[in-house]
Amino acid sequence: MNICVFLSAADLDVRYTRPAREFAELLGRGGHTLVWGGSESGLMKVVADGVRESGGRLVGVSVDFLAAKARTDADEMVIARDLAERKALLLAKADAFVIMVGGTGTLDEATEILELRKHGKHTKPVVLLNTAGFYDGLHEQFRRMEDEGFLPMPLTELVFFAEDGVGALAHLEESAGMR
Known part of the structure; x- marks a missing residue:
């Protein structure tokens, strides 16, 4: 499965990097492909390293103004003209999405999806x-939002909240009929 992960490119505390690394290793060992923003820095690097070292593939989608920070050993790297094109490419290349810790860029990608x-x-x-x-x-x-009528569908149909990587991957695999 091609799993798109939205996450920060910032260097973060171990309380975020350790679980991110564990999730990445689950993806790699499960034979999944990481589709991500393509960065070779911060939490994006931690996850890409974990997937790569655990046997998974890397498909990066960077953007023109961040191309200098793109990972050079990805199995595939696409450089989009702008953020709108990047989000469209991430959507097209992914079978599923995981939103990890991040800032405004992560929230932007998450809310659009x-x-x-x-x-x-x-x-x-x-x-x-x-x-x-x-x-x-x-x-x-x-x-x-759900309780006050702002969502036209049940929250559970819109997004699944997972407390850990095991639960996140189990939900994705179950949704894809892999379990």
């Missing part, structure tokens, strides 16, 4: 990996 799912533009599973409770507040906000 969720909005497209909400409108039926794709039916690919989306998992929000809530490492160290990072997305507790967002989860609460999504529940409020």
